[in-house]
Amino acid sequence: MSKPNEAKIIGASLPRIDGPEKLSGAAKYAADNHLPRMSYAYGVFSTIASGRIQDIDVSQARQMSGVLDIFHHGHFPTLYRTPSSMEQENKVDETRLPFEDDKVYYPGQFVALVVAETFEQARAAAYRVKVDYASEKPIADLEQALATGEQPKPHGESGHERGDPASAFNQASNQIDVIYTTPMETHNPMEMHASTAMWDDGSLVLYESTQGVIFARNTMAKIFGLPVERVVVHAPFIGSGFGSKLWIWPHAVAAAAASRQIGRPVQLVVPRQQMFTTTGHRPATQQHIQIGTDAEGRLVALSHETVNATSMVNTVAELAGRCTPTLYSCSNVKVSHATVRANIGTPTAMRAPGAAPGLFALESAIDEAAVAIGMDPLAFRKLNYTEHDEGQDLPFSSIHLMEAYEKGAEKFGWSRRNPEVGSMRDGNELIGWGMAACNWEALKQDSEAHVSLRSNGTVYVSCATQDIGTGTYTVVAQTASAVTGVPVDRIQVKLGDSTYPRGPLAGGSWATATVMPAIAKAAKAAIEELKTYATGDDGPFQEASMDDLQFSDGQLSDGNGKSITFGELLKEMKLANADGRATTSGEMNSDYSYNSFGAHFVEVRWDPGISRLRVSRVVSAIDVGQIVNQKTAANQVEGAIVMGIGMALYEQTEYDPRSGLPVNNNYAEYLVPTHADQPPEVDVLLLDHPDYNFSEFGARGIGEIGITGLAGAVANAVYHATGKRIRSLPITLDKLMA
Amino acid sequence: MADDRKTEASAEDENATVRTSRRNFLKFSASGAAAAAVASWIPGQIASAREAEPVTDDALPGQGERRIKLIVNGQEHTLNVPVNAVLLDVLRDRLNLTGTKKGCDLGQCGACTLLVNDVAINSCLSLAVQHEGEKITTLEGLARDGELHPVQQAFLEEDAYQCGYCTPGQIMSAVALLNDPNLPKDDASVREAMSGNICRCAAYKNILAAVQSARSRMGGLA
Structure with missing residues (x-):
């Protein structure tokens, strides 16, 4: 029945x-909770990128009406760091506590916190806190970090090597040897990070905008030296996170500590500008890719080596090569990751961490390899298709990537593509058609x-x-x-x-x-x-x-x-x-490799007369196992596609190379796709083949897959329209006009 | 707080479940499992949000404050507010109308959109003292007698959201544009008109579908 x-x-x-x-x-989202006798906190954030706080003068701010207290490194309770363990579920990316000492490691770092009766009073007083800094010359970004000559720190455990990629590349009949770069990106969930904290008889109650109430509870318990049962974290609704709200960031610690000190509930919202600095970001990467093919277009060598910028205080590697051992058949493969330090906040996971920037580079380079030998990029991918994860030497639990290629191509009309660059035209507009594969590991x-x-x-x-x-x-x-x-x-x-x-x-x-x-x-x-x-x-x-x-x-x-x-x-x-x-248990049968797949087909329109570039059409065929809810699943992929368009064309968090200070840390200057940027046609085909090797329901999950490969497909379409191979995201007009 | 410690279902029996049955979300309702009467808590919540108790500050305004009358969702409130208090913060912090969201505090994202005399504005860019006696409508004021407004209903059916945080602003902008006889009705014009409301989840395709569906269900009038 x-x-x-x-x-x-x-x-x-x-x-x-x-x-x-x-x-x-x-x-109710975190900042929608108004507790009895609640006070409001507002941060004071460093206006230098590197150095030391010489003096904090709170005398004027302290006199302002409604001010209850002002915390800083000279006036803050002693707390403990979390061991930051994934296994213990108390991981954070930035282990340093707020107000730990007088050091400034990045711009927009918390240097003081004003608590007042009302939001207006806290904000007004925060503006009157005077901080005297001893500033040092910062390392502003990845480029400057690489230029210091500091040896990148290898991230050993994430590397991969099989065969002899160096000699196979040297002997290959066709070679692609290119460097791709991706910029720092900021998650920018609509809801600003927020904490509403109160203490009840020595127990902490925290309304936090978090993607993990258990991690948040365990982390706060470690930091305040409490048993976990003395901490309760609520997050019934969150205004999304895209990775920026996986772990606790300094603001939550500051709010909870302030609440305990003043003996009243405290609400703290991280202003939008500081969400670019103190709540994580997708780090900038430089990716060196080498592809060797034989005369027929078979991959014989594949190397993908990535360096990303991390902060001065913690090492976070962006695993851009995570899909590279897996996605194609190739006997000689090398993947490595390494980090260099800059005066930036600590990076963190952003939607499809590693895979999103990594597949931009890999899928662009695959397109280059196909174009170099005059082969259709879809045919090239089909030729190098595999149903065996050669990275782990295991069969995939379920793979329908070939079907994704075929159904996506058919729906898009790929067979009508004229491969010649700039050959397809509609009025004043040059039309470019590009495609890319997507891939994301299935986890539970x-x-x-x-x-x-x-x-x-x-x-x-x-x-x-x-x-x-x-x-x-x-x-x-x-x-x-x-x-x-x-x-x-x-x-x-x-x-x-x-x-x-x-x-x-x-x-x-x-x-x-x-x-x-x-x-x-x-x-x-x-x-x-x-x-x-x-x-x-x-x-x-x-x-x-x-x-x-x-x-x-x-x-x-x-x-x-x-x-x-x-x-x-x-x-x-x-x-x-x-x-x-x-x-x-999340344990999985070790006889298989578990992955989701898909293929994006993208149409761009480039009007050279007015230098206008638009993504006009996207067809994506997605293989994530069983679809549990057609509506929400399609919505996930459609949204990820548009975020991928943002990554391809708009998004870049910029720092002034002289001061190391953020330049575009707001929604008006850090461009995310708006409704007007939405392509008129976005078609998502959900292949819906349950993966019973993965679980009894056969559903592998769908949040990340849609953004992987999308920027690569856009870049490949841009090449097809313009003949310009843009290897540095975002693909802005100046790069096309150069 | 007692309700922080709930672990057993039985503790919640009074409020027991469930979603509005009015719309028959499920076509395949199981035979026989029906409870005789099922409380529908959502309409109740809508009603209580809209019919918020009037707030009246009896004390004289303090230093730097001014007394104002705000008419929000038909309810009149008399408040002493600092002259630098932003309308958005007064609605959220003083009136506890937290349906209107703060996304940037800079007028860049549209999450705080509401209607003042039926015109959509960014409430984060507006001082509360500028709105003495004006008719303010927030998301909480759209539903009538427990029935979602046609735009809300269309957002539900078209899945025109994910996290829901920009949704109040999207809905208020949609209501304003559907009431504006000067805006063209084609998809491209709606996309343009809705572009002041960022959705980082990027449910734009479904938001467009919801706006156009609400248009037809309202017969062109909100």
Whole structure:
């Protein structure tokens, strides 16, 4: 009975169950919480990129009305650093605590924090805090860091080598040897990072804009030296994060410490300008790619070596070569990563970390290799296609990349492409068609979940993961519905609270894959619990054994015509609910390599008369296993495509090479795609082949894949239209006019 | 705070579940599992947000403050506000109308869009004292009697959002543009008109579909 329902509900095209809350203004984000006696904090941020604080004069600010306290390195409680462990789930990227000492490592670093009765008072006083700096000449960016002569620090564990790439390259009949660069990018989620902190009898309660309430709880517990049960973190809604809200950043520590010091709740919002400096970014990369092919176009050598800029205080490597050992068949491959230090904030993961900048470079270079031997770039990719991950020497658990190539090409009309540069035209516009592959590793984590069948006929589900906009609330409800047969409008889903059963970070495209098995197992446990009650002394099925009872569509039946809904059963027995709890492991069968794939086909239009470049059409065929919700899944990929267009054409966080200070740290000068930049046609084909080697539901996750390869496809289309091979993102007009 | 410690479902029975059943989100409703009456909590929340208690400051304005009357979603409030207080902050911090969001505080992102006398503005660029006696409409004021406004309903059906943070501003801009007889109705014009509202999740395709769908369901009038 439950099978047809299961088939329908998983893969359905459902509106989000959290939609009405978001659409009515009822959804509470971190800064929407107004607690009794709450005060407001506003930061003072360093106006130099490197040096030392000589003196902080708070005398004037302290006299201003409403000011409660002003914290800085000379006036701040002693806290502890977190060990920053992924295994212990207390990782951060910037381990240095705010106000730890008088050092300034990057511009926009917290140097003081004003707490006042109102937001206006805190902000006004923050402007009156006088900081006297001893400034040193900064290393402003990747370029300057490379020029210092400092040897890049190798990131050993992420490298890969097979065969003999150097001699294979030297002997190859065709060689591509190029350097690509990608700039620093800033996540810029719409919601500014925010913390609303309060202390209750020695316990910390934190409303934080975070992609991981469990990580946030564990991290704050370490920093304040508390057992984890003394910290509660809430994030039922977050205004997305794209990676910038995976870990705790200094502002949350500052807000919590200030709250404890003044004995009142404190709200702190990181201003948009400082979200460019103190809450992470995608670091700038320089990528050296060498491709050798034989006369037929087969890859014989592939080398991908990346250096990225990290901060002075922590090492974060951007693993741009992460897809390179995997995506193509090639016997001789080398991948390496290394970092150099600059006076910038600490980098962090940004949507498809590594893969997004890495596949821009790799997929552009593959296009170059195809063009160099006069081969169609799609045919080149098909020729070098593999269903075996040669990097790990394992078969892929499921791969439909060839189908993605074919279906995407057909929908796009790739066969009508004239390969000659600048040959396709529409009025004044030159049309360019380019394509690229996409790839993202499929991951899952350990998780716990709680499902409760309740006497009022509803189902309650809780898990300490987050819905960052990907649709997790709805996916969780669909999963519970699939197991219980109860429609989603009678399923209440609670996420984003560290007191719920431990759930995963919402990142890495693993939330769906991680929580679905835990929810399903907990739901089954709740059904078993119900059967135990039903066959007990007071139960309506006391004559039956548990094995005789069937549960489907929310009812328990004995197969002899007697059936009763779980709500009626519980009510009859005067029981509130039947609870099920479950723990599931993220461990995967080591016989396979688990990856998602896809192909982007992009049309650009270049009007040389007025130097206008637009992306006018995108077709993307995406292979992520089972699609759980058609609506939210397509939305994820469509959004990632547009973020990829931003990466390709607009986004670049710039620093003044003389002062090291940020130049464009706001939404008007750091350009993200607006509605007017949206291509008129974006078609996403979701291939929807469940990957049962990966999990019982076969869903591999969908958040990152859409941005991977997109910038490469745009760059390849730009080359096709203009003949200009732009190897440095973003592809701005000056580069095309040069 | 007691409600921070909830771990058991039973603690929540009173508020039990679920989403508005009015729209029949699911066509495949399971036979037999139905509870007799299911509370629908969303319309209730909409109503309570809109009918916020009037706030009245009885004290005389303090130094640097001025007393103003704000009419928000039909409700009149009498407030002492600092002259440098921004409308957005007064709505959020004083009136607890947090449906209107702050995305940049610089007038660059559109998250704080609301209507003043039916004209869309960035409320982060406007001082509260400039709006004495004016008719302010926020997201919380759109729904009527528990029914979502046609633009809200269209956003729900077209999945015209992801994280939901820019959504209040998108919806308010959409309401304003659908009420503006001077704006052309074609897709390109709507894209242009909606470009003051950044959506970093980039649900633009669905936002356009929602605006056009709301247009037809409103018969051209909001």
